[in-house]
Amino acid sequence: MNSTSFIETEDLTKGYSSGQIEVVALKDVNLSVREGKFLGVTGPSGSGKSTLMNLLGGLDTPTSGRIKVQGKFISELNKEELALYRRYQVGMIFQSFNIISSYSALENVAFPLLFAGVGKKERKQRASQMLTKVGLCPRKDHRPPELSAGEQQRVAIARALINQPKILLADEPTGNLDSTTSRQIVQMLSDLNKNQGLTVIMISHEESLVRRFAHEIIHLCDGKIVEQEKIR
Numbered sequence: 624m625n626s627t628s629f630i631e632t633e634d635l636t637k638g639y640s641s642g643q644i645e646v647v648a649l650k651d652v653n654l655s656v657r658e659g660k661f662l663g664v665t666g667p668s669g670s671g672k673s674t675l676m677n678l679l680g681g682l683d684t685p686t687s688g689r690i691k692v693q694g695k696f697i698s699e700l701n702k703e704e705l706a707l708y709r710r711y712q713v714g715m716i717f718q719s720f721n722i723i724s725s726y727s728a729l730e731n732v733a734f735p736l737l738f739a740g741v742g743k744k745e746r747k748q749r750a751s752q753m754l755t756k757v758g759l760c761p762r763k764d765h766r767p768p769e770l771s772a773g774e775q776q777r778v779a780i781a782r783a784l785i786n787q788p789k790i791l792l793a794d795e796p797t798g799n800l801d802s803t804t805s806r807q808i809v810q811m812l813s814d815l816n817k818n819q820g821l822t823v824i825m826i827s828h829e830e831s832l833v834r835r836f837a838h839e840i841i842h843l844c845d846g847k848i849v850e851q852e853k854i855r
């Protein structure tokens with residue numbers, strides 16, 4: 624494996640079996656991402672994009688192959704170590720935001736700090752600062768149903784970043800947003816990447832959007848990388 628890589632996969636393979644049928648969602652994927660890069664991932668529906676993201680985020684484990692992140696093989700971590708990896712090293716956001724609708728924006732963002740053992744006052748303070756960063760502080764006491772889709776995604780981004788991970792994984796983060804809001808959200812991810820050195824991996828089937836912001840793009844098809852492009 625390459626020593627300059629921040630995130631690296633080696634022959635990463637994931638199969639799912641349902642009854643008699645075995646689906647190979649990802650097949651021998653070799654990927655290398657350097658620190659501070661913005662990588663775009665595109666490909667048709669069912670090409671393995673979410674499978675790759677879930678493996679990189681430690682939500683799932685590979686059938687074979689390895690994943691190395693910041694010098695550690697995360698594919699070899701036990702359950703507890705993987706939980707810590709998910710808590711501190713990667714943030715994830717999704718198409719459907721996955722925030723808690725009965726909590727305020729502030730409570731949603733502060734939530735991961737509870738598990739990190741941070742006291743109540745500091746939780747509020749840090750969550751408030753993070754909401755300011757994503758441009759949402761005036762709405763911190765609103766609950767998701769009172770927020771627009773774009774604002775809900777900002778809450779999700781703030782929550783993903785509250786434990787200061789170095790990596791943000793985004794699976795179709797603009798899938799539920801109109802085109803103007805989509806651009807604003809990806810612009811924000813790009814700013815976080817540029818200004819804070821956050822390494823971003825973003826899945827999107829909107830190629831023009833990916834092309835506008837990413838440094839590199841990989842195209843997946845049938846669980847394989849079929850093309851790799853350097854954009855800037």
Ligand SMILES: Nc1ncnc2c1ncn2[C@@H]1O[C@H](COP(=O)(O)OP(=O)(O)O)[C@@H](O)[C@H]1O
Nearest residue numbers: 639641646648667668669670671672673674675
């Ligand atoms: N939990 C699962 N069980 C069985 N098959 C799955 C599961 N998750 C994904 N797949 C299959 O793996 C393939 C890749 O899925 P996915 O990674 O979700 O693709 P994408 O995100 O590119 O649309 C698809 O054929 C899908 O049906």
Ligand SMILES: [Mg+2]
Nearest residue numbers: 672673674794
């Ligand atoms: Mg998907």
